[in-house]
Amino acid sequence: MLVVVLVIVLIGVFSSLRIANEYERGVVFRLGRLIPLKGPGLFFIIPFGVDRLVKIDLRTITLEVPPQEIITNDNVTAKVNAVIYFQVVDARRAVTQVLNYINATSQISQTTLRAALGQSTLDELLANREKINQNLQRIIDEQTEPWGIKVAVVEIKDVELPSTMQRAMAKQAEAEREKRAKIINADGEFQASQTLANAAQVISSQQGALQLRFLQTMVEIGSEKNTTVILPLPIELFKPLIEFGKSVVDGAPPKPLPDREPKTG
Structure with missing residues (x-):
């Protein structure tokens, strides 16, 4: 016994x-x-x-939120999934206030994800993700606080768009790139024209600058070993001919061409 x-x-x-x-x-x-x-x-x-x-x-738990189909504020359909990091801060409430705190946190996260993202436009969802993450974290944390749960981080992982929307966004991005390229090209041409105008003004204001530039051009042509060289004539040589043609057209008596002075030996 x-x-x-x-x-x-x-x-x-x-x-x-x-x-x-x-x-x-x-x-x-x-x-x-x-x-x-x-x-x-x-x-x-x-x-x-x-x-x-x-x-x-009491350790931090990583919870994968399955992809949720949402409709943004600008009527774009997308699938979004997220990851949540949370931990139990009050073990007694986690047992007495909810039957399964992990499953409950998952369900409340899914409904919050659909509701909160439905109030944002697609551009906001893509551009302001950090702000949206903070908003989701605040909302989910407020709802799980009575269960003794502290939600630390909420991160949107992927935003899946329909194929038609992806093609439209690709075309828009291509149009934006072409627009920027044209603006840069036009700006470059404008700056080049300003530089040429300034250079022409400097050359015209300096005596002998035009002749010096002409000689430099001839040196450059000669260094290229060209077999044919075209020499430009000064425009002053053609002024009498131009005036003669104008007088014939107007019916006025032509001005006599200036006689060339005989060369003296």
Whole structure:
């Protein structure tokens, strides 16, 4: 009889021993009533159904939100998925306030994702992602706070657009690139014309500058080893002929061409 009692006592002692890791807490119900948390470390519970232990992990949990089909504020359909980082900050409420806090957090995240992103336009969703992430984190954290859950980070991972929308955006981007290229080209031509105009003004204001430029051009042509060289004549040589043609057209008596002075030996 003593042996039986001793065996029962040993079984009771070993079955009452529990160990909680540093990142765990033990929520204990004694005859259905909540008692103070246990852990970390070694602790005892009353066996044989008197105490019921629920261990809660306090580490950060990574939760993948499955792709959600949304309609943006400008009536664009897209699929968006996200990732959420949260942790239990109150183990007692995580057990007593919700049946399954991980599943509940997942469900509230999906509904919040659809509702919040539906209030944004597609451009805002693509350009202001950091601001949208912060807004999602705030909303989900407020809703999970009664469960003892702290949502630390919400990140939108991918935004999947319909193929027709992708092609339209690609055409728009190509048009923007062509527009910028034309603006840059026009600006370059404008600056080049200004430079040429300034150079022409400088050359015309300096005596001998035009002749010097002519000689430089001839040197450059000669360095290229061309077999044919066309020499431009000064426009002053053609002025009498131009005036003669104008007088014939107008019916006025032509002005006599200037005589060339005889060369003296």
